[in-house]
């Protein structure tokens with residue numbers, strides 16, 4: 001205990017204590033909280049791709065409105081590619097505010113808090129992710145937090161969900177930022193780095209392994225193992241999953257080992273919507289919600305998560321824009337040829353080596369990687385790889 005003899009310093013200390021207390025909360029931000037029946041509902045809007053065509057934007061708004069009315073969630077996770085940042089509309093910078101007004105209106109109209117994590121396309125225009133984060137956080141309904149961890153990303157943060165009974169933290173939502181294009185050999189479209197996994201470990205210790213759930217935009221490579229070697233529900237509708245390797249970061253291994261995060265969901269591959277049990281972790285895709293960019297295999301919709309506080313459990317389903325809850329088909333590993341990841345180290349060695357040697361001679365590495373990625377996306381992957 002500090003003994004204070006001077007009354008003036010006492011006043012100053014009291015002032016700072018009060019000042020500190022006043023700012024220790026999160027003024028203006030509502031805390032997430034389990035309902036009195038012990039449940040908490042999350043809806044995941046992924047790959048909205050606003051800012052391509054007026055018609056698509058109109059359909060997006062309609063989709064968001066319908067899905068929110070069907071499900072009445074407590075919180076909305078916008079899991080990346082909210083906008084098509086590459087579109088020329090964004091060269092007019094006032095359009096950022098316009099599109100953000102548009103894409104957040106369905107939530108603002110209903111007083112439902114939301115938060116974001118970045119995809120690979122959001123920051124492809126004049127606004128970088130830091131500016132986009134400031135823009136999002138300027139809305140009262142946004143509970144996003146600016147979070148750079150060890151120099152990586154802008155949208156790494158944790159949202160606590162309070163107990164239905166008290167102001168104790170009952171559960172956590174971990175949001176990871178899969179950064180921008182250009183993750184070296186880890187994954188072409190973005191990745192989660194080792195530093196972010198270290199941040200997660202620190203936080204998980206700090207919160208004493210409080211049960212948690214998590215979101216990121218780009219899938220880790222384990223999602224391909226999951227499809228190839230486990231029973232899953234849903235579909236693989238792409239030519240390959242555009243995922244990143246985790247050999248170095250140990251992203252998924254660490255989550256599995258610690259056991260506090262119960263699921264990890266992502267978007268990015270618009271035509272994939274499967275999920276399954278990967279070593280005890282529920283791993284999987286949401287459903288593409290938006291009409292911009294290429295379409296989902298089935299209709300637009302959203303993945304929903306119903307969390308139960310005590311004991312911590314959850315259920316997940318896909319609700320589509322027609323209002324149906326989809327019965328995702330069971331897929332067994334023996335049903336198909338194995339699928340692959342777009343990350344270079346997982347290319348079929350025979351032809352990749354030849355192309356790479358040729359590429360290394362003729363074109364700079366950055367470009368050859370982009371070409372390989374395009375080859376993969378164009379579906380030549382399966383043709384050559386099988």
Ligand SMILES: *[C@@H]1O[C@H](CO)[C@@H](O)[C@H](O)[C@H]1NC(C)=O
Nearest residue numbers: 034037038163164165309310
């Ligand atoms: C809330 O408190 C009641 C009464 O103490 C208890 O029975 C119930 O299990 C608690 N619910 C949760 C979700 O902790």
Ligand SMILES: *[C@@H]1O[C@H](CO)[C@@H](O)[C@H](O)[C@H]1NC(C)=O
Nearest residue numbers: 092093094095096097098099
């Ligand atoms: C830029 O976009 C805003 C709407 O967001 C519009 O009012 C304005 O006219 C546009 N400016 C130009 C130069 O096109």
Ligand SMILES: *[C@@H]1O[C@H](CO)[C@@H](O)[C@H](O)[C@H]1NC(C)=O
Nearest residue numbers: 027028029108138139140141
């Ligand atoms: C946000 O909330 C504050 C305080 O309640 C209010 O003054 C402000 O107008 C709100 N801003 C918006 C954009 O709704």
